[in-house]
Each structure stands twice: as structure tokens, then as C-alpha cells.
Amino acid sequence: MGKAVVMGAGGGIGAALVRQLAERSPPGTVLALSRRRPPDLPEGVTWAGADLEDEASLAEAAALAGEGEAPDLVIVATGRLQVAGKGPEKSWRALESEALAEAFRVNAIGPALVAKHFLPLLPRDRRAVFAALSARVGSTGDNRLGGWYGYRASKAALNQLVRTLSVELARQRPQALCVALHPGTVATGLSAPFQAGVAEDKLFTPDFAAERLLRVIDGLEPHQTGGFFAWDGEAIPW
Ligand SMILES: NC(=O)c1ccc[n+]([C@@H]2O[C@H](COP(=O)([O-])OP(=O)(O)OC[C@H]3O[C@@H](n4cnc5c(N)ncnc54)[C@H](OP(=O)(O)O)[C@@H]3O)[C@@H](O)[C@H]2O)c1
Secondary structure, three states: OOEEEEEOOOOHHHHHHHHHHHHHOOOOOEEEEEOOOOOOOOOOEEEEEOOOOOHHHHHHHHHHHOOOOOEEEEEEOOOOOOEOOEOOOOOHHHOOHHHHHHHHHHHHHHHHHHHHHHHHHOOOOOOEEEEEEOOHHHOOOOOOOOOOHHHHHHHHHHHHHHHHHHHHHHHHOOOEEEEEEEOOEEOOOOOHHHOOOOOHHHEEOHHHHHHHHHHHHHHOOHHHOOOEEEOOOOEOOO
16 A cells, blocks of 8 residues: 545544554655644554645645655545535425535535545556545435435535546546445434444444445455445445
8 A cells, every 4th residue: 555645534433543554654655634734643644634615725735745755555534414504404494505505515516626636646557536425315315314414415526526536537547446435323413313323333433434445445446446435345325
């Protein structure tokens, strides 16, 4: 594994990804990006500020990531479930324009802009992976429960963006992959208000989820680009 970039390094899963990548990579080869510097960054990890809603900060972070060796792995581990301080919508009565727009800005548009600036950095001559953390609830085909309108729809949009990016990426970099990943239900700040009804063995630690996601990433083959995969490698319907 060469250089790796994690956007969202201050989040529950993002921080665990940084820890595990730092353990298996030489010092100086992991770049952690987040709005604020996480207090417990592992030794040897480089940090830079980046905000999904500030494209100039993404361009600056990409310029830093592009120095020296090309990154073999870029993971976007950002996301937001509660917007404007409110829980996800249970009914169409709760739909609000600004909250929906915020969900799309953070969950779909932000990762797309990360792709805009980081996909051009991927090497042309070897395997590389761009992975965005999505959520199973973003699967349109799998939606039987309803609810969580903004989160679901913005993750569905993210999945479509990932698929579209993968088509363009394949023309320039046939060995590179662009995928969406579902981490499982993970004990982080994002899921904290919704963990009560989750069976203990279905609520993963961030380290378990990160380990399984990296295992999935390691096992993906170029023909699987554009796919949506769960923490156990299962392909999720769009
Ligand atoms: N936890 C789960 O059960 C679960 C299930 C399915 C999918 N996922 C997905 O997994 C990913 C990681 O979630 P998590 O559970 O680790 O949640 P988390 O602990 O809340 O982390 C999310 C991170 O996203 C960052 N973020 C939000 N808006 C941002 C912005 N404008 N610019 C930069 N960073 C921003 C947050 O940064 P700040 O700290 O600066 O706010 C936070 O560090 C998300 O895409 C989520 O949808 C999680």
C-alpha cells in the first residue's frame, strides 16, 4: 500500500481508518483531512484542514496530496444524518428545503467535489481506489421502511455520482476503482441517537468497521468499479 488519504479523519469511522492505515503504512504516507485537527492523530500521519463545503480547501488539500508519490487510496468518510440540529425526517410533513439542501451539500455534493480534485491524482499505471462511505439506506431498491428522506436521498445521489465518476475514471485509469461502501451500523456520534434498538452484535465498533472496509477495498477488482458494497463485501442493490 502506497500513499492514502482519508477525508473526514475526525469522525468515528474516519479516525479508525486513519489509525489502521497508519499501522500498516510507512510514516508520512497517510494524509488525514478534516475541518479541525483531531486531538489523537497517530504518529507519522500528516494532517491538513479541509471542509466539504469549501471547495478551495479541497483544492489545497489535493495539491498537498499530489506532492511526491500518487495516492493509491482516497477514502471519503464524512457524512451527516442530523441536519440543522434535527433528527432525520419521519414523515413528508417534516420536509424542509434548507435541511434537504444541507443533506445534499454534505452527503452528495461534498464527496463529488472531493472526487473532482482527488481522482486526477490517482496513478494511471497501477491499481488505485477512491471510496466514499455511503449507507445502505441510500439504496433505492432496498427501501422498504421509508423515512429519513434527506439522508436516504442524498446517499442515493452520492451512489449515482460514484457510479458516474467510475465510468469516466475507467476511460483514463482502467485499473482504478471508484466505489460506494456501507460500513454497517457503527457506534459513532452519527448513529448515537439511534443505537437503542440495534442488537449488540449488529452494532460495530469503529475499529471493526474500518478493518472490514479496508479488507473489502483490498479485495476489489477493477471490474467492480462503480459498485456499492457492504462491510462484508456483499454487493448492495442501487
Ligand atoms: N455510523 C453508522 O452507523 C453509519 C451507518 C451507515 C453509514 N455511515 C456513513 O459512514 C460515514 C462516517 O460516519 P461516522 O459514523 O463515522 O459519523 P461521524 O463520527 O459523525 O463522522 C462524520 C464526519 O463527517 C464530518 N463532516 C461533516 N460535515 C463536514 C464538512 N462540511 N466538511 C468536512 N467534514 C465534515 C464530520 O466532521 P466534524 O467532526 O468537523 O463535524 C465528522 O467527522 C458517513 O458517510 C455515514 O453516513 C455510518
